[in-house]
Amino acid sequence: MWVEEKAKPESNRRTVGMRQHFVNGLVYCTGDMMHFSQYMEDKAFIFQLFEWSMRGVARVILANNPLSGVLILGALVWASPWQALLGTLGLLTSTLTAVIIGQDSEEVSGGLHGFNGMLVSLLMGVCSSAGDWYWWLLLPVFLGGATSTFLYSGLAPLLDKWDLPVAVFPFNMVILLYLACTGSSNPYYPHHPATPLGELESNATQLSLTQLLQGVPLGVGQIYACEDLGPSVLILGATLLYSPLLGSHALLGSGAGTLAGLSVSVRHGALYSGLSGFNGALGCMAVGGLFFTFNWRTHLFSIASAFLSAYADIALSNLLGTVGLPACSWAATLTATLMLLLTGRSLSAYRIPTGRVMAPEQNIRCHSQWAARETTDSTDV
């Protein structure tokens, strides 16, 4: 794989060796890190739980890499320690609920039962108008985390008939139920009512290009309900570590979402904060490389998916905004599901079965191996 370096002067040998080590280390840390899971198999439960949780953290942004998870958790602590605490508790609650109700252990160790609970608790914290360190919020965080696992477990057989992933459907359902249940002026759990993306602004100002461009990386951070530039860039970095392809699609999708927002003149605040971009980012990532082998066709489809997610998000935000609810990531989840169902051969030919999905780079390698094997087989016959 790596170019052999034979005829090099002695003095360069050490530098080359170090560079080699660094490259090897980087290769070790990228992708799905399945070797790390094998290494952890005989360790204590607490260490295993840590690995599952970190995979769960990364799963929110469609990555499956414990190191990315650690980096993202760091970004969340940087942005707001209270939010990071809530997220961790939601994550642990839903993972442990899955263990208790007897879910498939492979799913649990892949972090599949954690990310919905984490998102639920992060959103509970962001929407709450009771301020940080309002400890009563832990009650709904525990309940919401457990409920999201219930929903994950119940939706799986429904969606499995079409080989569809459960994705973040449970998160979207639980958070809407929680917000609708408490209402904006609840005496125990008050929250800010959501503002529709399409709301007219009374004092419309000139559009600022700098802030608009900042909105693109912020759209990646908004996947974790994070509105600060630094942590958002760190989250983007963690995604790039898992897979450069996935990370660049995240940026691309966020940009497409911002363009879509501009085209129907959503309020400027949503463009600047990345709110109009994050659904585009998720929609673009799912199609570009993750659930489909990457090539120029699926790349075009991923852009279409990004725009579709973004427009659908604006529509749902306007609809749900009339009752004060946010649109969360319904749009991206539904659009990605639609793309997975598409029967057109230009896309469906590159569909990867849900159970075999790996990091985009590995997907390409596996696909070319299959193709090579199939060619050999047909030549033999």
Next chain:
Amino acid sequence: MWVEEKAKPESNRRTVGMRQHFVNGLVYCTGDMMHFSQYMEDKAFIFQLFEWSMRGVARVILANNPLSGVLILGALVWASPWQALLGTLGLLTSTLTAVIIGQDSEEVSGGLHGFNGMLVSLLMGVCSSAGDWYWWLLLPVFLGGATSTFLYSGLAPLLDKWDLPVAVFPFNMVILLYLACTGSSNPYYPHHPATPLGELESNATQLSLTQLLQGVPLGVGQIYACEDLGPSVLILGATLLYSPLLGSHALLGSGAGTLAGLSVSVRHGALYSGLSGFNGALGCMAVGGLFFTFNWRTHLFSIASAFLSAYADIALSNLLGTVGLPACSWAATLTATLMLLLTGRSLSAYRIPTGRVMAPEQNIRCHSQWAARETTDSTDV
């Protein structure tokens, strides 16, 4: 089965005999009473229709016993003769529609095509603001009863893919369509707009514990849209006659629903009238003993299901309340469906196939028989 009583003095024999007769009679009247169905098989159509209808009445509260149906119908007449008349007409309409459109005769004789129509007409009566004995209401009652059978018949193949029961989905759809169709200020069919559970009260008074405790049995009565204590207790009695396990889960679930309502401070009227409890009761009954073999694990799940139903009901009530519609029993129906879909082995191992569901007590007996047989089989091999 029953303890033999041999060495008893002569004088006690008669009392014992009478007690024995009474016990035998009670055993005869509890459970699914399948022997009664067999006895009715060669009787005139009108008597058979009566048995099917009474089973249909009881099916609303998940019981399948004609005697429970008679008791419940009595309770409804006690509470309001007009409501009982509407319920009976809706029940007959939907049952006869099922006969006419050629539904499976076994389903019809089990009362499966009656309870949705009955609920639709009961709710039409309760929501109507035109007062009792408003005869024009019979028109939508007939139409609604027939439509609920159409929906039952159409939803069955959809849900059958996952071995799910149709339950009260048709009722929930038809009543929402009717209320949305007529609107609150319709000149022919006016109705009271529904009040969301979470609505803020301007003159909040001290919570009355007596009324709160009364709300628990009233929650069982609210399943039939009945708000009086006496009839509610009679309905609870009818459920206990069918199955003591199911009846106690109804009370337990209603209590859990009331607690859930307290925790997010729903309006006091809803707590007192049992409105916040009835979804909890239904959710608890479905999981505790009916669709799952009763044991301490499923018992815990039934409590979780009760709380989940109650919270989901508050959320849906707040959402649908913005357009003046009631949440009916959507929450319990969806939660029970979710529980039936759950893949976690702690629950799914005790799932009873929909076609084999009987009274909870019989479910336990059958399950232990299967377990015994399986043990014998594996020992033989």
Next chain:
Amino acid sequence: MWVEEKAKPESNRRTVGMRQHFVNGLVYCTGDMMHFSQYMEDKAFIFQLFEWSMRGVARVILANNPLSGVLILGALVWASPWQALLGTLGLLTSTLTAVIIGQDSEEVSGGLHGFNGMLVSLLMGVCSSAGDWYWWLLLPVFLGGATSTFLYSGLAPLLDKWDLPVAVFPFNMVILLYLACTGSSNPYYPHHPATPLGELESNATQLSLTQLLQGVPLGVGQIYACEDLGPSVLILGATLLYSPLLGSHALLGSGAGTLAGLSVSVRHGALYSGLSGFNGALGCMAVGGLFFTFNWRTHLFSIASAFLSAYADIALSNLLGTVGLPACSWAATLTATLMLLLTGRSLSAYRIPTGRVMAPEQNIRCHSQWAARETTDSTDV
């Protein structure tokens, strides 16, 4: 097939011959015109695309006949050239999108990928408050047309599990998303908010019977969002050309819808413009002859379906009207889907598998041929 006319005087021969030619021509032009598709097979792509598109135009009203499509397009040009242009562009966009993303070529040539795009663009034009010849509207028309093909392609495997047609679900989804996305006061794409059917009228006038009767044929035209009497009658004529049975069910259903509207007192404007009738027409056509063999039983079911569609449309219109959205043809689509799922033997026995659906008259002929063959087979054995 045709009565032989031998012993006729010479002078009559020519008239008879001409009449014969006319009848043959009419027979050639009615029904599915599959021979025309075979004739077109080796023609240039542009002619084939024309045939596919004309079939697509007719598919909106459940017909599958290129000549009907030409007539209907003529009616649209007559009513509004701008609308006809929009419709054609939407039609072409969605058909070409289907070709590009590699959909099944048989579906494309049957016009199945065109009618949703056409409806989307027609509704975009009707709802727009920016006036005719507002060229910026072409952008959403292109996007909407492409998206409707994506949705058609994605919904097909979902609905295929129950052998259900995709019908106009994509249109209904895309147009709601578009209208919710832009909102009524969007600076680029403003539109009229929809008025609920059940809205109370302040100055209620005497009902005009003439206008009410005009509403019945207008209900057929409303399927293409056309509100003029002349073009509506031409559209009805095009449907009668495809199949007299289908055309008469369209009128019958529109009448039933108007009656349903009267019974819950919808606003007079909706009755006069045919808005309360068009869902009834669609619901009636789907059941009466198209997806079920025509006989007196399915005829009764088709009337039930018409009423159900109409009532459901009023309910959905009131619900969606609270957020300013129209109910489109959700009601008819859902009702027809429900009817296709119905398990009652009185209806399901006459169900024609989706892949074998032809013009109603041909359905009857095929059904009697099968019945005859089955009788022969069973006699032989």
